[in-house]
Amino acid sequence: MNATLEMRNSNNEIVARIDGETGAALFAKGKATFNKDGNIKLKDANIEAMEGSFKKLTAVDADGNNTDCYINFDGSVQKMTFVGDMQHLGVNTSGRPWRFMSNNIWCRASFGHQMTNTVYVNNSTAFLLVNGSTDGAVNVNLSSVIYNGKTVYYIPLFGNTGDAAGFPVDLVVIETTGSTEYNYTFTGGSLTKMITLVNSNDLLSTHIFIDGADHEINGGVVTSFVKVNGLRNPIGNDSKIGYGWLRGPSNDNDWS
Incomplete structure (x- = not known):
């Protein structure tokens, strides 16, 4: 029965x-x-507070029908495959846009961005523009060293404190005030790191120390740097301040 x-x-x-x-x-x-x-x-x-193992998650339309959008899980190669458009939107409770943090990102097609991760330097203070503007910027008092009788300040290229932790810098904007020409070098840049540097005070030079040498950056200059360390011949002296950095082309913009 x-x-x-x-x-x-x-x-x-x-x-x-x-x-x-x-x-x-x-x-x-x-x-x-x-x-x-x-x-x-x-x-x-x-479903609330659930964990488990999945092979595939398929998105459905408004009528509950399967679509061509899915996430495939392949544990044999520890890989997830996403099929469909992905969007990362919204802000947190303080109004800051949400962040997407990753290790390596390999892009096989076009890649674009609306803004560039920037550190703004004013004299001995740096402002990590973690939200793309001075709103919510993380202030850092620059550490320094005496080199050949000159005070040289370290510009951070990777945030390691507070809301700037993990923030990689691609653009350095230096706007010194007063009449003193400041000296800087870089810290936090790994091998192959590339940056663009702007001296946004058209009336005053600043100085960047790389491989122990003093590079004067005239007011209004836009230039670039790349870190190669020992990927060169000769490999250079790693005890020198700013070791491993090479300078690229420059252009002097005059607007004052």
Whole structure:
């Protein structure tokens, strides 16, 4: 004899049904179904605080039909494959846009960005523009060293404190005030790091020390630097301040 077991709530509503022949179970008004093999099928159901193993997650349309958008999980090569457009949107409670943090990103097609990660330097203070502007910038008092009788300040190219932790810098904008010509070098740049540097005070030079040499950056100059360390011949002296950096082409823009 086949029998069906039903469970009802205080309102006499069926909340679960178990088929006596197949052992299949139906829960939550049809939102969750277990078949005889123990597999579960969910429809229009909310899942909270769940963890588990997946092979594939497929997106559905408004009618519940499968689409061509999915995430595939391949544990044999520890890889997830995303098929479909991906968007990263929104802001946190303080109004800061959410961040996407990763290790290596290899892009096989076009890559674009609306802004550039920037550190703005004013005399002995740096402002890491973590939100793309001075709003919410993280202030850093620059450390310094005496080199050949001159005070040289270290410009950070990688944030390591507070809201700037993990912030990589690609653009350095130096705007010194007063009449003193400041001296700088870089810290936090790894091998092959490239940066663009701007002296945005057209009336005053600044100085960048690389491989122990003093490079005067005239007011209004835009130039570039790349860190090669020992990928050159001769490899240079790694005890010199600013070791491993090479300077690229420059252009002097005059607007004052």
